[in-house]
Amino acid sequence: MKRFLVLALALFCFSLFFYASPAMSYDTLKIGAPQPMTGSDAPFGAKFKKAYDLAVEEINQAGGINGKKLEVVIEDHQAKNPLAATVTEKLINQYKVLVLTGGRASGQAVEIASVAQRLKTPYVVDHPSADIITAKGFEWIFRNNPTGTIYPQAFNKFISETPGALPKSAAVVYDNTVFGKSIANSAMSFLKSKNVKIVNDEAYPVNTLDFKPIMTKVKANNPDFLLMVAVSTTDAILLTRHAKEMGVSPRAFVGFGGGFGVADFATELRKLSDNVFSSAAWSGNPNDPKTKAFYQKFEKKYGFHPKEHEVEGYAIIYIIADAMKRTKFTNNLEKDRDLLRQSLLKTNMSTVFGKVKFGNWAGPLGDKYTNQNIYSPEHSVLAQWRDGKLLNVYPKANAEVTPVFPDPSAKK
Amino acid sequence: MKKTLLIIIGLIVLGIAPIVIRSPFFVHLMIMVLMWTVLGASWNILGGYAGQVSFGHATFLGAGAYTTMILYLKCGVDPWYGIFLGGLVAMVISLPIGFICFRLRGPYFSLSTLAVAEIVRLVALNWESLTAGPVGLLITTLPGVSFLGQPINWESKVPFYYIIAIITLIALIMTYIVSRTRVGAYLLALREDIDSAESIGINTVKARVVALALSAFLAGIAGGFYAMYLRYVDPDAVFSIGLSVEMLFIAIVGGLATVGGPLIGAIVLVTLGESFREHFLSGHLIFYGFFMMVAIRYMPDGVWGRLNVLFKKLRLKKDVNHGTA
Structure with a gap:
């Protein structure tokens, strides 16, 4: 009996493997999206899935792409690089997708970009922010969202355009990740160009539990501004708490990265969160009626307010759909992928995320971008925590x- | 006699597989299976034969991957020598680790490998001038090489397949040699009872250091191949504990202290993982975990061990039948 069970299980598993043969029809236009659907990054995969589903549903209800239905095929890469390469191969070779998007974290996105470039399939990046993805001359890779080094643009503008806001000195504390490093380097190089003295340059590992030693050092230098970068929410909370508890009192607390943009930041810190700046990720201009309408529609369908991930995911489907509509498909997959790439190069539209046009230009640290959204520097906003709410304050056009x-x- | 025939058939299948199977995705899967086989074999030499459970084998994979990558990007060394040098560097790194960690026994050794892996990861993360830190290293083009007068097309998967197939053969042959020589006997002796082994004059530290060095060499070569095939390394990807644990799974599910075990383990786990993922978008790990539980509970000798037992039983039955006839 036992042996029979084991044998049956083994047979079942292998039959799954051979039975698998995804449909390869050309009636639907397929977009492949490697996303983390399991593991610690799974909540992000789920966010993107919701955003893609909403956009695809709308486009198909409105008649699809020149009469053809649109479909997004999501594959789970479990936030592992080798698996990201495997699922990308699978989407391109087995599912025969026309174009790729998604990726979620930078490490996996670089792997996807590398495979997509080799297999000559367009990859339109929706969220991963590492500069390297569009800075290696990959002509098949496009990116709508801003790169890591562009994130501090709004803050840079704020201190240079507001009278008296330019700091005399700054302490910079950042996590030791691609994202943390890119932002810190970008902000520091701008400050140095304005002759601002960097009194602390401190990197810490993600999920540090005690920032008091770092804050003691920071306090000794009495910085005019305190810049903190945190991708993790607990890091953002503890950085702020320990800085304030140790009596660091700069003219501005400025947070960068996802950790400073989530609701938990205010619920955990309560009063301590007040007036902390957050150079948050861009999630569309809240004053734009089109974006506002999307926020409401999304909230009605899923019951929560969309943030940058949902806006990016929703916008990217529209960008791809727009390029598909302008492409005359020949039913030869390889040719069609190239035709779609040509159409993407001519993209010039606006989505709930903002304006988009892909171009080659140089980033804030001199990286030479290929097919990076030329409006990216506009997609940066400075917000401030006020009574538990994160409200945009700069630039004025996007301010609440x-x-x-x-x-x-x-201190006076 | 039968065994040699089986091996020859296996070699022929291995040789013509990418020509018969035209789908690039399946060739990719075979490459991944072979890469995991080498990693499983690497872990098996230390964990299976010598019984030293390491949770930090990603250290050697990462060292090999970074060596190959850095030599190519910064010194222009062709990856084909780089892969080999990656193995050597991993081996050199393993020596001090071995001499220090093997003074500890049992779980203490396992814990120390975990600590070493974390230290190496942090070094790679912070030594930016060498490793580019968290940004990682990315190769966009590979150098042109010609083979028998024909330029090799690196955009196709077939050359990679043959490279990893040769590496896999080296790994399996190495395992076979270890299992047949004096070192192998030393390792088995110290695995069963380290005090008895020492009492009959085996230098157990030295034997284990040799096992670790061989193991690290294989993991380093696999790492070099990883770098060239996937073309991107970053500290969190190649030094992650997850990778170390996967190597361990492959060796255990396949069959500890067997030559063919890692190959079977890699075939089973890669294909299973792939098919589960295809059918259950976010629930596939439940089935994967369930399979692991069943495998460990009902096949303590691994799939390879189980197959061997079944095979022997069949033969026995046949012999009995012959006897009565």
Whole structure:
């Protein structure tokens, strides 16, 4: 009996493997999306899936792409690089997708980009921000969202355009990730160009539990501004808490990265979160009626407010659909992928995320971008925590309130 | 006699597989299976034969991958020598680790490998001038090489397949040699009872250091191949504990201290993982885990061990039948 069970199980497993043969019809236009659907990154995969589903549903209800249905095929890469390469191969060779998107984290996205470039399939990046993805001359890779080094643009503008806001000195504390490093380097190189003295340059590993030693050092230098980068929410919370507890009192606390943009930041810190700036990820201009309408529609369907991931995912499907509509497909897969790439090069439209046009230009640290959205520098915003809410304050066109500056707690 | 025939058939299948199978995705899967076989074989030499459970084998894979990558990007050394040098560097790194960690026994050794892996990961993360830190290293083109007067097309998967097939053969032959020589006997002796082994004059530290060095060499070569085939390395990808644990799974599911075990383990786990993922978008790990539980509970000697037992039983039955006839 036991042996029979084991044998049956083994047979079942292998039959699955051979039975698998995904349909390869050309009636639907397929977009492949490697995303983390299991593991610690799974919540992000789920966010993107919701966003893609909503966009695809709308496009198909409105008649599809020149009469053909659109479909997104998601494959789980479990946030592992070798698996990201495997699922990309599978999407391109087995599912015969026309174009790729997704990726979620930079490490996997670089792998996907490398495979897509080799197999000559367009990859339109929706969220991964590592500069390297569009800085290696890959002509098959496009990116709508800003790169890591572009994130601090709004903050840079704020300190250079607001009278008296330019700091005399700054302490920079950042996590030791691609994202943390890119942002910190970008911000520091801008500050140095304005002759601002960097009094602390401190990197820490993600999920550090005690920032008091770092903050003691920071306090000794009495910086005019404190810049903190955190991808993890707990890091963002503890950085702010320990800085304030140790009595660091700069004119502005500025947070960069996802950790400073989530609701938990305010619920955990309560009063301590007040007036902390967050150079948050761009999730569309909240003053734009089109974006506002999307926020409401999304909230009605899924019951929660969309943030940058959902906006990026939703927008990317529209960007791809727009390029598909302009492409005359020949039913020869290889040729069609190239035709689609040509159409993407001519993209010039606006989505809930903002304007998009792909071009070759140089980034803030001199990286030579290929097919990076030329409007990316506009997709950066400075927000501020006010009574538990994160509100945009700069640039004025995207502002919801006027900023409180300098921080009332600062030493006079 | 039968065995040699089987091996020859296996070699022929291995040789013509990418020509018969035209789908690039299946060739990719075979490459991954062979790469995991080498990694499983590497872990098996230390964990299977010598009984030293390592949780930090990704260290050697990462060292090999980074060596190959850095030599190519910064010194222009062709990856084909680089892969080999990656193995050597991993081996050199393993020596001090071995001499220090093998003074510890049992779980203490396992824990120390975990610590070493973490230290190496942090070094790779912070030594930016060499490793580019968290950004990682990316290769966009491979150098032109010609083979028998024909330029090799690196955009196709077939050359990679043959490279990893040769590496796999080396790994399996190495395992076979280890199992047949004095070192292998030393390792088995110290695995069963380290004090008895020492009492009959075996230098157990030295024997284990040799096992670790061989194991690290294989993992380093596999790492070099990883770098060339996937073309991107970053510290979190190649030094992750997850990778170390996967190597361990492959060796255990396949069959500890067997020559063919890692190959079977890699075939079973890669194809299973792939088919589960295809059918259950986010629930596939439940089935994967369930399979692991069944395998460990009902096949303590691994799939290879189980197959061997079944095979022997069949033969026995046949002999009995012959006897009565």
